[in-house]
Amino acid sequence: MAPQLRGCYEAVMTDRALDITLRVNGEDVRERVEARTTLVDFLRETLGLTGSHIGCEHGVCGACTVLVDGTVVRGC
Numbered sequence: 001m002a003p004q005l006r007g008c009y010e011a012v013m014t015d016r017a018l019d020i021t022l023r024v025n026g027e028d029v030r031e032r033v034e035a036r037t038t039l040v041d042f043l044r045e046t047l048g049l050t051g052s053h054i055g056c057e058h059g060v061c062g063a064c065t066v067l068v069d070g071t072v073v074r075g076c
């Protein structure tokens with residue numbers, strides 16, 4: 001099942017990192033990530049949520065699909 005992201009999002013860039021705030025599957029999350037981190041990499045590697053996968057990494061295959069405020073988006 002694709003992770004569901006809801007609520008308000010905040011991203012503050014400092015140097016090459018971003019301090020992000022979001023809600024994932026009902027849990028508030030605040031993390032510092034590299035600016036080039038994809039959403040699917042963040043979900044899988046930082047949060048351990050492996051429901052979305054990395055496939056083509058070009059927005060074609062849909063393996064990285066997540067729901068953001070109920071809308072299907074690509075995580076890559």
Ligand code: FES
Pocket residue numbers: 053054055056057058059060061062063064065074075076
């Ligand atoms: S990995 Fe294929 S669309 Fe994102």
